[in-house]
Amino acid sequence: MSDPSQAILDDRRVHPYSPALAAARLAATLARSSIDIAIYDGFDAIEQEWRSFETEADCTVFQSFDWLATWFLHIGQRAGVTPAIVAGRRAGGELLFLAPLAVVPGLVRRLTWLGGDFCDYNCALLAKDFSEQVTPGQFDELWAEICRRLQRQPQHRHDLVELKKMPETVGAQPNPFVRLDVGLNPSGAHLINLHGTWDEIYNAKRSSATRRRDRTKRKRLGELGEVRFVTPQEPDEIARTLETLVLQKSKSFARMGVTNMFALPGRRDFFFALATNPRTRHLTHVSRLDVGSTWAAINLGLVFGDCYYHVLASYDDGEVSRFGPGAAHLRDLLCYAVERGLHCFDFTIGDERYKLEWSERTLLLYDLVVPVTARGWPLAALARGERRLTRAIKQNPALWTTFSRLRAALVPGPKKPASEE
Numbered sequence: 455m456s457d458p459s460q461a462i463l464d465d466r467r468v469h470p471y472s473p474a475l476a477a478a479r480l481a482a483t484l485a486r487s488s489i490d491i492a493i494y495d496g497f498d499a500i501e502q503e504w505r506s507f508e509t510e511a512d513c514t515v516f517q518s519f520d521w522l523a524t525w526f527l528h529i530g531q532r533a534g535v536t537p538a539i540v541a542g543r544r545a546g547g548e549l550l551f552l553a554p555l556a557v558v559p560g561l562v563r564r565l566t567w568l569g570g571d572f573c574d575y576n577c578a579l580l581a582k583d584f585s586e587q588v589t590p591g592q593f594d595e596l597w598a599e600i601c602r603r604l605q606r607q608p609q610h611r612h613d614l615v616e617l618k619k620m621p622e623t624v625g626a627q628p629n630p631f632v633r634l635d636v637g638l639n640p641s642g643a644h645l646i647n648l649h650g651t652w653d654e655i656y657n658a659k660r661s662s663a664t665r666r667r668d669r670t671k672r673k674r675l676g677e678l679g680e681v682r683f684v685t686p687q688e689p690d691e692i693a694r695t696l697e698t699l700v701l702q703k704s705k706s707f708a709r710m711g712v713t714n715m716f717a718l719p720g721r722r723d724f725f726f727a728l729a730t731n732p733r734t735r736h737l738t739h740v741s742r743l744d745v746g747s748t749w750a751a752i753n754l755g756l757v758f759g760d761c762y763y764h765v766l767a768s769y770d771d772g773e774v775s776r777f778g779p780g781a782a783h784l785r786d787l788l789c790y791a792v793e794r795g796l797h798c799f800d801f802t803i804g805d806e807r808y809k810l811e812w813s814e815r816t817l818l819l820y821d822l823v824v825p826v827t828a829r830g831w832p833l834a835a836l837a838r839g840e841r842r843l844t845r846a847i848k849q850n851p852a853l854w855t856t857f858s859r860l861r862a863a864l865v866p867g868p869k870k871p872a873s874e875e
Contacts, residue, residue, distance in 0.1 A: 489550060489588075491600060494539040495609055497523050500552075503541070504579075507549045512580045512625025515758035516573035520734045522554055524727055525569040529720040534559045537568055538610045540578075540600055550587060553578040553600070557610050562833045565604065565612040565826075567619075572724075574643065574765070574802040575819075576617065577624045577631065585627045593630040605826070613830035616837065617822040619803060629820075636820040637838065640845035644813035645800040652789040659812055668785070671777040678774060679746015683786040685739065689730045692740050696726055699752040702768035725766070729754060741790070743783035748772065750779035753787060761798040762791040781808065788812075805849075 494500050497519070504519045515521060526537065540553040554568035567576035581587070588596065604610040619639055620631050648655065656665070675681050686692050700716050707714040716722045729738040737758060743751040750770050756763040764787065769780040791799050801809040803819065821841060825834040 488545045489596065490543045490545075490547075491596075491603065492541045492543070493600075493603060493607065493610065494541065495537050495607075497526065497537065497539075500539055500541060503549060504539075504552060507552055507579055507581075510582065511549075511552070512582060512584070512627055513577065514575045514621075514624075515737060515756045515761070515763050516569065516575050517552075517554060517577065517579050518737065518758060520737055521573075521728070521756075522569050524731075524734055525572055525724060528724040528727060529572065530556065530569065532720050535568075536609050538565070538604055539568070542596070544587075548581075549579075550581050551578045551584055555604075557604075557612050562614055562829055563612040565610075565615045565617075567617055570616075570618060574619065574763070575621050576619045577621060577629055580624050580627055580630075582625075584630075588630070590630065590633055593633065597631075597634065601826075613825070613827040614833055615822060615824040615826060620820045620822070622818045622820065631822065632820045634822050635824055636822045637841060638845060639803075639819035639821050640841060640847075640849070641803050641819065642805055643801070643803045643817040643819060644805070644809040644815070645798055645817065646788075646812055646814050648788075648792050648797055648799055652792045655788070655792065656785070668782070672782055674777045675745050675750070675774060675779065675782065678777075679748065680744070681782070682744045683783070683790070684742045684744050685790075686742070692729050693726060695740055695742055695749070695752055696729060696754065698749050699754060699766060699768045702752065702770060703766065705771060706768065725754060739790075741783070741787065743779050743786060745774050745779065748774055750774040751783035753783060755787065757794075757796070760796050761800050762787070762794075762796050763800045763802055765802060784808070784812075 497504075501519060501523075508518050526535070530537075536557045536559075538555040538557055540551075540555055541549060542551040542553075544550050556566055556568040556570070558564045558566055567573065570576055601615070604612070617631065620636070621629055621643065622632055623629055646655075646659075660668070672681060686695050700722060704714050704716055728734050729740050737756050739753075739755040739757055739762070741753050741755070742749050748770055752768050753764070754766040756765055764784075767780060767783070769775060769783075788799055799812075801813055823834050823837045823841070825831040
C-alpha cells in the first residue's frame, strides 16, 4: 500500500525563489491581480481584522490573535523577533488568508512562523473557500511573490526559510504550504472526534478489562483522600495551580534529562499571562485532579472553536503516582470536553503511547527548510540532517525507548517511580 505522506512529498513544489516557477506564472496572473498582499511588522494595524477573521477562518488555536500577541509580548519581543504578518485580501478587501510569519535575528536570519517553536501547529488562517479561490499552481506563485516582497524590506530579509510543524490539513482544506519542498516532521499529532456521550466514547475506546483496572486505580486513589476534578476560577487560585504545574513539570524534565522549558526567558510568564489575563483567559482551561489535599495531576488546556487542545499536563510524584493520577485526570478532561459540547479533543504534537491509545486520527506534520542565501546553506543542511535522524529515532519504538532511557540514565538523582503510568 502506498504511503499517503509520500504522495504529498512526491507532488511538492520547487524552491520558492527559483525561476523554475515561471511555468506557473501564466496561470496565476489572474489570481495575482485579484489578491492584494500586505505585510505588517506589528500587531496593532491588523488586530481588529485578525480577531474577526479567526472566528470564521480555518485555523487552530495557535493562530489566534491572543495566543500569538501574548507570545510576542513575553517571548518574541525579548528575542528581537520581527513580525512579518502577511495578509492576502480579495478584490473587495475581505481577507482570503493571513500568514503570521516572523524573522528571527542572528548570524543566519530565519523566516519562521510567528511563535513557531511554541505552537504545536503552524499554518496560515484560510478563508473557508480558499481552496476554491486559489489553485495549487496559483499558490506556488503567490508564495514566491510573498518571498520576493519580504526580501525587499530590510527588516524582513532572511537567509533561511524554516517553517516547521505544518499540518497536512487546515480545517477541512489541504494545507497549501505542504506543497512546497517539505519533509516530514519527526513527530505526528493525534486527535479524537467526540461523538456521543462520554460513556459511549469510553466504552468504545477502552476494553472492559481496561475499564475495570481504571476503576480499581481510582478506588485506590480514593483511599488516599477524596478524589475531585477541579476547575479553579479565581486568578489567584489559577496562578497557584500553575505554580504547582511548573514545579511538577520541572521535576519531570529533570528526570528525563531534557531542557526545562520554564527556565527559558519569558516561558513561564507567557503561560501565566495567558491563563490569568481577563483578555485571554477565554482560551485556557486550567484544571486539577485533587486527591484529598494533594494536587495529584494538573492540566493547562486550550479551548478554541469546537476543539479542546491538550497542551500541558503534570502529576505529583509522591504516593498518589502509584495509581495513575495523570490517566484519571485525562479521562475527566475528555468527559469535560464532551459535556461542554466540544466536537474534538486534540492531543497535539507527540506520539506518546496514551495518545495512540485514545486517538482515532493521526495528523501528519511537515517542515520546510530552504536556504535563500549562501549564509543559509550550512544551517539548512544541518537542520535537514537532524530532522531525518530525529524522525528515524522517534518513529522506531525500540530506538526511541533506548534513547529515552540512556538520556534519563545520564541524569543524577532519583528517578520516576516505575509504577507511574
